[in-house]
Amino acid sequence: MDKYKVIEIKENVFGNNDKQADSLRVDLKKDNTFLLNLMSSPGSGKTTTVLRTIESLKDEMRIGVMEADIDSDVDAATVSKTGAKVIQLHTGGMCHLDADMTKQGLVELGTEDIDFVILENVGNLVCPAEFDTGSSKNAMILSVPEGHDKPLKYPLMFSIVDVVLINKIDAMEYFDFDIDLVKEYIKKLNPNIKVIPISAKTGEGMDEWVDWVRQEVKEWNN
Ligand SMILES: Nc1nc2c(ncn2[C@@H]2O[C@H](COP(=O)(O)OP(=O)(O)O)[C@@H](O)[C@H]2O)c(=O)[nH]1
């Protein structure tokens, strides 16, 4: 049997989310725990990227994963096989996590023995962009089959993240995906953003991604 907890998290409708997010960041900083909020559409490769990231960093830092989903435990079951500490969060129909829900997850996960927590947010390019989870940094994945026009359709998501992974570049030849154009769209929305083309399948580009994570975790703990 794989070992992971499944918890039902509830939205706190009375709190001020921005304030709760700031306060969660202060607590995480004190704890030397770096929280990465990873967002994307369903199927763009979050879980596959999480698996590769754990594989690359598990000997350097203690990693925890919070898998958020409306109802299933599929991703927690997959990630628990890596040996990383993982819990499944059920949002009970909500298509995002807010800071209080994230905190409920972190309390259940237990962060005292964790340096780096990855939150795989609910698959959606709209609602998760509207709620600060209290994360140290925000990342998103855009995969090649989704098309290069997505920054034009979901500008908020592209403007609130620190890094965009362009995933499934191994499949580039089968899709009409203009990587230079997508970078141009993204930089127009968010000039300071980092864009990293990867294939979570073949591992291409993963070194640059993992270096980014390593650097951010180091800075957070300084
Ligand atoms: N060709 C290709 N397929 C990928 C890549 N990354 C993920 N996939 C596939 O895309 C599907 C969805 O991936 P998953 O990680 O579950 O996406 P999530 O829903 O965002 O967590 C799976 O069939 C993966 O094997 C990639 O880099 N290249």
Ligand SMILES: [Mg+2]
């Ligand atoms: Mg997933």
